[in-house]
Amino acid sequence: MSVFPGIDEIAPAYMDEAFDKNIPQERIYGQSKPDPENIKHHDVNALATGWLAEFNNALADVKADPAGLDKFLLPHTIWKDHLSLQLDLRDFIGPDKIKDQLVKSVDKIGHFELDKQADYRYPTGVALQTIHPEGPHGEAPIEWIFLYLKYATDYGIGRGSIKLISVKDEAAPIGLKALSIYTVLDEFTKVPERAGKKRPLGANHGENVARKTWLEKRQEEQDYKGEHQPLCVIVGGGQGGLTIAARMKAFGYNTLVVESNNRIGDNWRKRYKFLSLHDPFYYHKLPYIHSDMSPMYSSKDQFAEFLECYAKMLELNVWTNTTVTGAEFDESKGEWEVTVKNNSTSDVKKLHPKHVVFCTGHSGEPNVPKFPDEDKFQGEIVHSSKHTSGANYEGKRALVIGACNSAHDIAQDFYEQGIKEVTMLQRSSTCVISSHFGVKINCRDVFDENGPDIDTADLLLHNNPIYLTNLLMQQQYRESSKADASMLEGLKKAGFQTNAGMGGTGLFGLYYRRGSGYYIDVGCSKLIIDGKVKVKHSTVKRFTETGVELNDGSVIDNLDIVVKATGYSNMKDTARDVFGHKVSDKLNPVWNLDEEGEFRSIWRPSGHPNFWFMGGNLAMARYYSKRLALQIIGQEEGF
Structure with a gap:
């Protein structure tokens, strides 16, 4: 059984039930014979320190003697590198590729030290994880x-991090070999991140002829004309746009966020009335600023207010009520001409940034399927992105097409606001975990009150190559499905079909590959189990004047409102709508995983020069915003 990424790792088949076994021994140890006694009878700190000292010596000699690394590596060792060895997100799979890359760029990392400040739980920088x-x-x-x-x-x-396993191999230093290695660049030495101890002074003490106030400087900074242009135009002012703007500002670069809504946060404010974050506070912190008084699960309006405050407190340059209407890229200059229009005045301006960062949300435009005879339906049909509140339909009958997060939230909203009858049309099975058990198990000891600081938590989330990620997710979903057993059994009895995700990896595996296909239960599952929200499993054949006919021959009749909770298209489609085919034809598809197990085209080269995609949930935005900022800086500074 290979442990290297292949189709079974990148796009595994769906599993109806959780993977019911422990991680197979060969997936970790390969063909090597495990030697647990080595760890059992020796101090792990001494083992780790001794191994790392020898490994550093081998790294120092790798250009002259790359074969000297062999005794530290397994045939299936993967070095996952986010910008430390090269300016991309890569996984070097197997000793040969690892050595080839190190010969080119080992000087960029040089000498590893144990980080004794990374995690308060492990003051030596070493942990035994079972x-x-x-x-x-x-x-x-x-x-x-x-x-x-x-x-x-x-x-x-x-x-970074290294996972060492104990094997019976005479060549292995101290009986240990690296299962995986992870490195991540945090800043370029010549371009420090001006935050924390490196924060700017702000006040300019002493004599200052023609001194200007902070407010005057802020106004000048945001008034782009002539030679004064932003390095980046950031299209979209949600969490993706704001986090990349914050990162670039912290490194000392001028960017402009262009947001079509009237206010920052409106992309959350304008969504359905009772939307709230399904992830806990510890998971969705944003860079540089967070509130220890924030609720564990913020409502959409609370979070919208926070985003608006975030932009103001970090002094980000933002043009609201402004739409990007087009752009042209001059390859000879390496410069864009971006056209923007004020939505109120229709005034048009042209900006000339080096980079465009597209931050309209990784899900793209609403996916609105058209069904036969929709025009005959006498009720209302809307996409979930346009749903507001079930209170508008009190005493009426509703159908929600779809069975993931938005569909559940909207169905629950309909029921709670007094609708007479709500039915959820499930077209394919859904992975369901509960907020109470499933989320806690997935976040345990990383994104919770007992976890490490947020940068270390992110390291723990992102340090595994895809095959290890899959194996650990299988075990997490296995555990959470046992904790959620009564809920899952109740859903099955109610006719709601569930799955364990792709390869049994649960919610996260689906998010990484599809960005959808799951529901974090915050109440609707109980409504389904109790029959308060009805479930039908089929697909729409056609609409009638008063309802829908399904492909199983049944009819859902006397409907007043149908909500299509049918998801969103690829982010590339949105870019085509804004920038046209000349730009979009060069762009690669966005999201899912490439052959190495890294995300495709987002937070990394997109296929078009100086065009970048930025998106993802809050934790993704936090981590990858810095990675993207460093790629732009590296390109600009010629590193």
Whole structure:
């Protein structure tokens, strides 16, 4: 059984039920023989320190002697690198590719040290992590020694981790080999992140002839004309646009956020009335500023207010009520001409940034399927993006087409606001986890009150190559499905079909590949189980004057409102609508995973020069905004 990324790792088949076994031994140890006694009878700190010292020596000699690394690596070792060895998001799979890359760029990381400040729970920078103990029939434990790393060179400052497994191999230093290695660049040495201890002074003390106030400087900074132009025009002022703007500002670069809504946060304010975040506060912190008084699960209006305050407190340059109407790229100059229009005055301006960052949400435009005979229906048909409140339909009958997060939220809203009858039309099965059990299990010891600081939490989330991510997600979903067993059984009895995600990896596996296909239960599952929200499993054949006929021959009749909770298109489609075919034809598809297990085209080169996609949930926006900022800076500074 191969552990390298292949179709079974990148796009595994759906599983109806959770993967019901521990991680197979061969997926971790490969063909090597495990040696748990080595870890059991030695101090892990001494083992880790000794191994890292020898590994650093081998790295120092790798250009002259790349084969010297072989004794540290397994045939299936993967080095996952986010910008430390090269300016992209890459996974170097197997010793040969690892050595080839290190020969080119090992000087960018140089010498690793244990990071003793990374996680308060492990003051030595070393942790023994046991996923499964020794099995009842002598199966080797699934465990590794986890090393928190840091490095600093003339090139940059970064962090990372190594997972060491114990094997019986005479060549292995101290009996340990690297299962996976992860490195991530945090800043270029010559372009420090001006935050925390490196924050700007602000006040300019002393004699200042023709001194200007802070307000005057802010007004000049946002008045783009002549030679004064932003380095980046950021299209969209949601969490994606604001986080990349915040990162670029922290590194000292001028950017402009162009938002078509009247206010920052309107992309949340204008959504359905009772929307709230389904992820806990610890998961969705934004860079530089968060409130310890924030509720665990913010409502959409609370979060909208926070985003507006965030933009003001970080002094981000924002033009609201302004729409990007087109853009042309001059390859000879490496410069865009971006046309924007004020929605109120219709005034048109042209901007000349080096980069365009497209931040309209990774889901793209609403996916609004057309069904036969819709024009005959005498009620109302809307997409979920246009739904406001079920209170507008009190005493009436509703159908919600779809069965993921938005569909559940809207169905629950209809029921709670006094609609006479609401039915959810489930066209395919849905992965369901509860907020109470499932989310806590997925976030446990990382994004919770006992977890480390947010940068370390992000390191723990992103440090695994895809095959390890899959294996760990399988075990998480296995555990959460047991905790959610009564809910899942109740849904099944009610006729609602569930699945365990792609390859049994649950919600996160679906999010990484599709961005949809799941529901985090915050109340609607109980309504379905109790029959308060009805479920029908089929597809629409056609509309009638008063309802819909389904392909199983049944009819849902006497409907007043139909909501299409049918998701969104690819982000590339939205870019085509804004920039036209000349730009979009060069863009690659966005989201899902490439052959190495990294996300395609988002937060990294898009296919078109100086055009970048930025999006994702709050945790993704937080982590990848810095990675994207560093790629733009690296290109501009010629690093």
